[in-house]
Amino acid sequence: MFLKDKLSRFTHQIRSCHVVFILLVLTGSYQAIAQQPRSRVDQLSDEDVQNFYRKAQASGLSEVQIEQAAMSQGYTLDDIAKMRKRMAQIRTLTSLPQNNLPPESFKGRSFPSDLSVRRDTLLPDTMRRDTSRKLKVFGASLFENAKMSFEPNLRIATPRNYVVGPDDEIKVDISGASTGAFDLKVSPDGTVKVPDLAPIFVSGLTIEQAEQRIIARLRQGGYQGLGKAGSGTSANVSLTNIRSIRVILVGEVVRPGTYTISSLGSVLNALYLAGGPNPETGSFRKIQVIRGNRVVRTLDLYDFILRADQRDNIPLRDQDVIRVADYETHVELNGQVRRPAIFEVLPGETLKTVLGFAGGFGEDAYRASITLRRNTARERRIVTITEEQIATFVPKAGDKYNVGKILERYENRVQIAGAVMRPGDYALEPGLETVKQLITRAEGLRKDAFTNRATIIRERADMDRENLSFDLGKLVRGEVADIPLQSQDSLTVLSIRDLREAYYVTIEGAVNRPDTVEFVANMSVADLIAHAGGFQEGAKPNLVEVARRIRQDSVGVRTTTQEIHRFSIDRNLKITAMEGSADNASFRLQPFDIVYVRTSINYEEQRQVNVYGEVMQPGNYVIYNRQERIGDIIQRAGGLKPEAYLAGAQFKRKGQLIGNDLRNLIADPGGEENLLLQDEDTLFIPRRSEIITVQGAVLNPASVSYKADYSFNDYISEAGGFTDNARQRKAYVNYPNGRKDRTHNFLFFTSRPHVEPGSTIVVPFKPIDSNRLSSAERIGILSLLATVSIALINVILR
The missing domain is CATH 3.30.1950 (wza like fold)
Incomplete structure (x- = not known):
């Protein structure tokens, strides 16, 4: 038998533990007594007997249960009788009335251990989840929730009308x-x-x-x-402890049968155990409690679900019968209501009552009428129920009601947008019926409003839209008649900014924050320079140019496309106009002007190169003139150390190794290898390397020591020689200074490159030929050719 819930399971376990505890007290708590089983009771002191008695009473077991447990462990009736006698003597001496319990021994109520359990409570919620989108019977979900059992609360005062029965x-x-x-x-x-x-x-x-x-x-x-x-x-x-009772559920319930519940259980408790009324056939509003062949109460679940009314959720008694009748009238209510569902309707209830069950209309509901699809004797028919008929309309079995949604349009809306103080939607009503009244309600025009023209987009009778244009300035001044508005009209007042490009000015060159900013009237060149954070250190303030578009039209084609204005500005932003330019005092920037601040001819930021390796003074060095070369920077670094290997020097620009042979740099400073320096160039002078590396298509790629008398082929032999797929004619040498030298081939003659210390010999692999025929394929083709040849010979000889 499954336990009812966690509380019942816990109570059952505690009770079992109490039995074990009592047996342990009787059998193992007093080791000295256990060695003499026939005299163990006589060996107990009065205090031991009192402690045993208190623990036995606190365990919740009756005396009969304690005696049975003791006898099952081998205690005799004489031992039990002696214990009874000892306890009676102690009670007499201490004036302790029989069955008196110390205050700490109070025990709370617990559910009986034989209660029925709803079978699907052990299933996970996902197995009971209904994913279908069809309407559900209203109230069915109440009994589908596995977390709701309607168990009575045991921690309440004893109901004064509680009927006592056996096992209480x-x-x-x-x-x-x-x-x-x-x-x-x-x-x-x-x-x-x-x-x-x-x-x-x-x-x-x-x-x-x-x-x-x-x-x-x-x-x-x-x-x-x-x-x-x-x-x-x-x-x-x-x-204290309550008994269990048995009730019978019949009729249209999910799982009819006999159920064991606690004596405090109610109708809802029993219905939950049985799964509730059958949503397909059962009534949620006519649930009868039959006691002694007489209906004592009829429960309407809608009262509990909608109003939390539990007047008819009465406590049950042993052998009560709960009968769920068949439903009489089911109707569907769908659409824009708060709780779309299938509702059960009792005689005398109207469509207004059903709407109350559904929580009333939704926010977007079309209330003027409700569409009904009703079954007739032969077919279905459509009925339109007006708002006035809802209160008296009587539903019938099988009715399907649908509450529509209001249209996504407004019956009295006009709109105004653009250059007014408060654009938005307004109600077409008395006092707001014309264009002028609408502008007044929108708190008037903005100062940037374009008053020569405004437009109204109006909806025609066929729902096409038309454009109405008018002179807004004349209408506002009363020079033309005001224009009446219609519902759905949309008035747009343009801004002068809507009819032109976005105005801006730009400043470039030697300023701290070059930028393109929005044009502001009456802005001078000095204002824009100040906005850009002032001059940079390398700026040439005595040459500031302003490039201006030619906006005025002229006859013919001009040879110049821009106007150029030049100014001299000092560090205090005092402007002096240069020859041929406008007066500095009256010159103001116009939209799309570009201001150029030039850089001084001799001003440059420091550019540096890095020299490291076998030089006397490695480090970073600034390039102090435009003609400085590699040899110059080596001299500034103190020259080369004795162990420097100039032939392996590596010169890098922007991180890329530049192949360059600098071994003749000292003897011939004017050679082409002595490159001009640029910013962030690096020069590394290594020591002489004694290692030669052989890579690629050789049998044993390796690094070997350099030998002056070794040739290219000697180093290949050191690496085991070429592999079968080596491209010998493409082998090359990669020198430590970044230069490369390849194998030269002429007819049958092959010239190998010279190998220097620190070099890397690379032998490329032959590319994989995926189209090459296998041996079997070649044999097959040869056989075919031989057969064809023999056939041709035979034809010719005939």
Whole structure:
């Protein structure tokens, strides 16, 4: 039997642990006693017996259950009788009433362990998710949620109308002049047993009636005046553990059958276990609770779902029957409503009621009418329900209602855009019916408005659009009649900026922030230079040029295409016009002007080269004139060290190695190898390398030591010789200074390049011939040719 939920599972485990704990107390807690099993009870002290008794009571097990557990572990009836006698003696000596529990032994309620469990609660949510897009029956999702079980809350006060039955446990607390506590379990015959008193029949009574009967019997048993005013003694009767009951679910439920629930369970609790009403056939609004062949309550789930009304969600009793009837009328409500679904309608309810079930119209709903598709005896028909008919229209089985969406248009909208203070949408209404009134409502024209022309885009009767143009300036001044507006009109007032290019000016050259900026009227050259952050250090302020477009038309074609104005400006931005230019005081920039600030002839930023390796003073050196060459920079670096190998010098420009032989540089400074220097050139003078590297199509690519008497072929032999796929005629030498020399071939003569220290010999591979025939293919072709030849010979001889 599956446990109901986590609480029931935990309770079951705790109860099992209590049994084990009691058995451990009886069998292993006192090792000295365990060695003498027949006298173990006699060996216990009074304190040990009291501790054992408190722990046994706190475990939640009855005395009968404790005795049964002890006997299953080999304890005899004599041992149990001795323990009973010892506990009775201790209670008499300490005036501890029987079944009295210490305060810390209180235990809460727990669910019975035999409750029914809904089968699909063990399935993952994804297995129960409905991905179909068809309308669902309203209310069906309430019972599809595996996280909702409608279990009763055990931490509430005992309902005063709770009906007591077998297996219930009742706690009686007596306080005041007399004290005591009793845990009473209702027996199968409906009674509870108070020690030293006759059984009390409580089955079928409410907890309030059972309390009165138990207190009355306790008064007879020695608790005089219990519960009476002025007696000083009071009693509290509460329900501790609850029993399980069995209810039957029949009719149109998902899983009809008999279910075991707690005695505090309600109708919704039982319905959830059975999966709820069957959405295809069951009624969500006529759920009957039958008790003793009589309907005691009818539950309408819509009351609970829509208003959280649980008046009819009554507690169930043992052998109650829950019957879910067939639905009578289902209607579909779709479209622009808040909860589209299939709804169940009871007699007397109207379409307005169904709209209430769906949460009413959506925000974009077309409320003027609702479209109905209704089944007739032979076919379907369309019915249009007006807004006035909704309150009285009676739905029928199979009706399908659709609430449409309002049109994406406005019945009284006019628009204004462009050079007005507040462009946007406005309502066509009294007081706003003409163009002039619309401009006034938009708080007037902007100063940049182009008043010679404005346009209205108007929608015709056939929904085509037309353009209406008019002189806005005359209309505003009242020189022409105002123009009436129509719904959907769109008025556009152009700005003067909309009718021209975007104006800008540009400054280039030796300023700190060259830029193109928006043109501003009355801007001077000095203003633009200040905007650009002033002159750079290398600027030539006495030569500032302004290039201006020729905007005025003239007769014929001009030889000049631009106007050039020159100014001399000092560091304080004081302008002096140069000869042939406009007056500096009145000169102002115009749109599209370009200002050029030149750089001084002799001003240059430092350019440097890096020299390192076998020189006396390696490091960075500035290029101080335009004629400085490689030899000059070597002399400035202090010359070469004795171990310098000039033939292997590497000269790089922009990171690329330049093949150059500098070995004759010192003896012949005017040679072509003595290149002019540029910014960021690097020169590396290495030591003489004693290594020759052989790479490529040789048997053993390797590095070998340099030998002055070795030739190219000798080094190839050092590497094992050429491979079969070597391109011997293309072999070349890569010298350490970046230069290269290849093999020279003339007829049958081959001249190999000279090898110098630090060189790399490279032997290329032959390219892979993917079209080359295999041996088998060649044999096949030869065989074919031989056969064809023989055939031709035979033909000729005939």
